[in-house]
Structure formats: structure tokens, C-alpha cells
Amino acid sequence: MTRTVTLSDGTVLPALGMGTWNMGGIQGEQMDRERESLGYGLKAGLSVVDTAEMYGHGRSESLVGEVLHYNKADRFVVTKVLPENASFERMEAACTTSLRRLGLRCVDLYLLHWRGTVPLRETVEAFRRLREKGLIKRWGVSNFDVDDLMELERYIRPGECAVNQILYNLEHRGVEYDLLDAGRFRNIVTMAYSPLGQGMALLQHPALQKIAARHTTSAGPATPAQIALAWVLRQRNILAIPKASSLAHLKANIAAQEINLTQDDLAELDAAFPPPVRKMPLDMI
Numbered sequence: 001m002t003r004t005v006t007l008s009d010g011t012v013l014p015a016l017g018m019g020t021w022n023m024g025g026i027q028g029e030q031m032d033r034e035r036e037s038l039g040y041g042l043k044a045g046l047s048v049v050d051t052a053e054m055y056g057h058g059r060s061e062s063l064v065g066e067v068l069h070y071n072k073a074d075r076f077v078v079t080k081v082l083p084e085n086a087s088f089e090r091m092e093a094a095c096t097t098s099l100r101r102l103g104l105r106c107v108d109l110y111l112l113h114w115r116g117t118v119p120l121r122e123t124v125e126a127f128r129r130l131r132e133k134g135l136i137k138r139w140g141v142s143n144f145d146v147d148d149l150m151e152l153e154r155y156i157r158p159g160e161c162a163v164n165q166i167l168y169n170l171e172h173r174g175v176e177y178d179l180l181d182a183g184r185f186r187n188i189v190t191m192a193y194s195p196l197g198q199g200m201a202l203l204q205h206p207a208l209q210k211i212a213a214r215h216t217t218s219a220g221p222a223t224p225a226q227i228a229l230a231w232v233l234r235q236r237n238i239l240a241i242p243k244a245s246s247l248a249h250l251k252a253n254i255a256a257q258e259i260n261l262t263q264d265d266l267a268e269l270d271a272a273f274p275p276p277v278r279k280m281p282l283d284m285i
């Protein structure tokens, strides 16, 4: 069954979306593969596409715009404003530039990429003005820890901040100590970025290989990446956005939703990647 999350305004989204960092940078066959992967994902119902003005200085947004132009499937487009553009004066120009690249009149979700020097209260006012002007449907934040959410709460109405996008995977479990619950408590959906550990050391871990050997999906024998993704996706209120430039990876990620980890699997993962026992500073990439 396709897992979903529900935003504070009642919008229901698939819990598996698509990241696009580093996409759109290399012309030719690589970009063809990226177009193919994103297009396939949209058709398969992965409507949430995550990008940012920062990614490739706009090249990721342009690629997403191109894919959306040729694909009429449901879409829910997320992009992010850089901290230096998150002021009352600069945010509208940054947003309209992103919209032009994306070929959209309105973005579904606009996130503050991380906190900078612009006061949070001012960023909130800037988001509100874009919403009033119809340039964004809703807004959220990224790389916010519990104290940041508590400060934000002082300036907003309940439910106004839709999402907090944070680093979350088996290697980075610190957020389980308090931040995941802080989001649930405030009706803020957590978007888990880099759920596959950027495809690096995590996927070589023997524990993941051992557990993968015990599972299969409709796409074939399970892989360590699918186990890592299934582990993130098993949790309520979390939307994961792995990046897959290749169709094979994208299909594997879709099939990972079929995997139900057993209590034994979860215990083995806890032993290999221990959960936090105290407050940890929020990791970010």
C-alpha cells in the first residue's frame, strides 16, 4: 500500500518523493537519464519533487520545469529560498526567478533552506506576502532544530509552517531524541533528506546487506538501499525524498515501499546504528 503523510491544511501526499540535488548539471546522456527518472516517478505517483534555487545555481529547477512541462501527472513542487534571499526585500525576486525556471505560476511549498542572518519574524512576513500574492501555496523550513521551531512558534499561527526538511537516515538518528516528536506535536511534516546516506558508506553496511538478504520485492531481491529507505518510510509523519538519477534506482525506491521490516530487523538495525540517548546537535549537509 502506498504510504502517505497529511499536511496541516489536510493535503495528503505520498510519503515517497523525489530529490533533485546535483541534477541538471551535466548535459547529454546524464541529463536524459535524469529526465527519464523524474518523468517515470511522476507517472508512478511520486508527485512530490524537491528542488532549490541553490541546486546547480538553478539548473535543477530548470530541469524539473522541463520535466513538468512534458508531463501532466499530478505534481507537488517544493523549492527552497537561500537564507540571504529570505528577507522581505529579496524573497519575492528569488521566488519569481524560481517560478520562471520551474515554468509555474505558483509553487506548492516554499522552504527556507537553512537559517541565516535575516530575522525569522521577517522571513515569516515575507512568506505571508508571497502567499497573499498567490506565488506560493504554503511554506516551511529546513534544517531547523527544536529551539528553532520554538522560536518560530512565537511568530506564527498553529499549522502555518507545513514542513521541516532535515537530514535523517540510519547514520543520523539524533533527531529521534526530540525533533521528530517536536514536528508531530506541532503538526509539521518531517521531510527526510539524504535518506540513503547520499548512496555512500551506509549502503555498504553489513547489517543492511544481511537484512536485505531476508526480503524480496516485486522488483526482485531486496537491496541495502531499499532497507535503508524502508526504515525511514516506516515511520508516521515522515516524507522521504531520495534522489535517483537512474531509472533502475527510482524503480527500486518505489518497490522499497513494499518492505515491512520485522521486529528482528529493527533490533538488528538498532544494534548497528544505535538510537540517540541524549540531545544531539542537528546534523546537516
Ligand code: NDP
Pocket (backbone or CB within 6 Å): 018, 019, 020, 021, 022, 050, 051, 113, 142, 143, 165, 166, 192, 193, 194, 195, 196, 197, 198, 199, 200, 203, 223, 225, 226, 241, 242, 243, 244, 245, 246, 248, 249, 250, 252, 253, 285
Ligand atoms: P540520497 O540519500 O537521496 O542519495 C542519493 C544517492 O543514492 C545517489 O548517488 C543515487 O544514485 C543513489 N541511489 C538512489 N536510489 C538508489 C538505490 N535504490 N540503490 C542504490 N543507490 C541509490 O542523497 P541526497 O543528498 O541527494 O538527498 C536526497 C534529496 O534531499 C536531495 O536530492 C535534495 O533534494 C534534498 N536535500 C536537501 C537538503 C537540505 O538542506 N534541505 C540537503 C541535502 C539534500 P543515482 O542518482 O545515480 O541514481
